[in-house]
Amino acid sequence: MKWFEIALVVLTLGSGLVLLLDKLFLAKRRAAKASLLDSEEPVVVDYSRAFFPVLAVVLILRSFIAEPYKIPSSSMMPNLLIGDFILVNKFSYGFRLPVTNTKVIPVSEPERGDVVVFQFPGHPGQPEDPQIGENFIKRVIGLPGDHISFHGDAVSINGQPVSYEVKGEYLFDGKQTGQTLLTENLPGRTHTVLEQLGVADPRGQGEWEVPQGHYLVMGDNRDNSDDGRFWGVLPEQNLRGKAFLIWLNCSGWFCKNSFEPSRIGNRIQ
Template sequence: MDYDFSFFLAVATLVTGVIWGGYLLVLKSTGATFDEENEPVLVEYARSFFPVVLIVLVLRSFIAEPFRIPSASMMPTLLIGDFILVNKFTYGIRLPVLNTKIIEMNQPKRGDIVVFRYPKNPAVDYIKRVIGLPGDRVAYYDKKLHINEQPVSQVSLGRYQGVGQGEDMTGNELILEDLTGVEHNILIRNGAASAEGVYVVPKGSYFVMGDNRDNSNDSRYWGTVPEENLVGKAFFIWMSWDWQHKGVGFDRIGTVLK
């Protein structure tokens, strides 16, 4: 069990609910009527906070959860300082804190941008793009992908001009990649060494990579992502803040991710 924000949110919901509900039961058992003016301070706080934390817990656990992008590994799709929303139900409904799936939904598709608990340290959330599905054979050589012996289409778009905190990526090659119908841009730093090899994706797992191919700690280095580590699918940028230049990236707000 991870003692993260979800854990403390669940505890707050439980504690405030027990205090407020217990007080009502005591009133009912004694035949007393509710009097807001004589309500104990602790009960008053519990009554006020319980519906708030409950709504936040439900929304965050079953609907959508916000995340902030802390690194450049998904450039140019996601920039440092982007705030995204992650769909929490598209891959199945899970109980908060326990992360136990109770309702089956969809399976990740090739090209999905997913948030997951890092297999080496489940307390840390990572975000990458799904490249390989269970049973796939993924090969990465000379900065090119092959999936099940088929080359993945790549079209060079020229030199990338970095923006904001991603300015140091200026000069990388911008490439349009087509993952069997899912087109997205990636960055390649020609001349830079990167992990290469052939990887067979085991059952119940996914091979993921960052769009910033030469600046991403992904499945090439630590293996695949087990299905139970999936948190959800990233789908929307709701805010973007350039920490380096101290400004809101208004042009990025409202971007639908693909």
């Protein structure tokens, strides 16, 4: 949530500034007046001294090390489920400034098959799209310079069809979903996807040239994902990090609605 990130930065900088001003000016004034007046430390300084270290540590960890996210939709099933709480490696693709997401130190670039969190760039022709800037999660299919096609139920990369293995009907909570579970063998990376075989959505069909500095991303739940097939390629500067771990799955306050311990600690493939 971007508002939380902004609030965290403002509170950290604000409390730090209060402590700096106190050290440079206010503390000296209180010391000078100690013999005449009550020199008790102001409340705002007291609170800043208590909260600044905590805020600073949270800001550093969240901005440069790992950030938690909650999966809100089914677009990455069967690998990520609604209610999964995940951790995202914030330095995989370079150190970026909070709020602006500006890269300041490059580290590496996404690889095909990576599951990435990014700021949604928006649908073409919808400049007022309310989801612009919100965090999305998808899988990298196309790298810079690639020609990607998606026809029927299959991906082709630079003219080479990706191979698939049918694993059987996908069941969720023991119930039939009408979808088929397949293994998708991307070059250098194998993972599972869901398809309604023989029921291809014509809106998701097409071919894309991936320019330099961009990526084509898709959801693993191919028939239920708003991804690059519909809004185009993803600019590199929108990347937030690489998803790598599920640390919890639950819903409701204190997990009162559901709790799935088998999801805890699963690595994101």
